[in-house]
Amino acid sequence: MLSSNELAKVLRDNGCKVTPQRLAVYEMLAHTKEHPTAEMIYDKVKDKYTTMSFATVYKSVEIFSKVGIVQVLNTGEESYRYDANVMEHPHIRCTKCGKVFDVPHIEAKQIEDMVSKQTGFDVNGHQFYFYGVCPKCQRKA
Missing domain, CATH: 1.10.10.10 (Winged helix-like DNA-binding domain superfamily/Winged helix DNA-binding domain)
Known part of the structure; x- marks a missing residue:
């Protein structure tokens, strides 16, 4: 920051x-x-x-x-x-409460290489979003 x-x-x-x-x-x-x-x-x-x-x-x-x-x-x-954290990192959003959290670093190089091979693109960035129910909402259910 x-x-x-x-x-x-x-x-x-x-x-x-x-x-x-x-x-x-x-x-x-x-x-x-x-x-x-x-x-x-x-x-x-x-x-x-x-x-x-x-x-x-x-x-x-x-x-x-x-x-x-x-x-x-x-x-x-x-x-x-x-x-404000502009480093590439994935996020996960709770489908119940809507809160968004950072996901600990995921090694994306293999995924980028696979996408590059399949599409012919020179991949220079990515964003990953995951969805699920957060622990707090799970406890409420």
């Missing part, structure tokens, strides 16, 4: 404004493992920045994604989720 100074430098180097609201959005993302939606981020930061709009949050995460400091997750829901 980036420090505030590193974040400011990345934003400036990419021609983006550095605002307290953008710093707050990234700070929230950098210190959570929840993989929040833009709506969830807005709910967490709106009390501190009462003039911040949902559009500001959404535009911020779009910018962060474009400059490569946040990854966008499409886990099959209506909204995208965001992760």
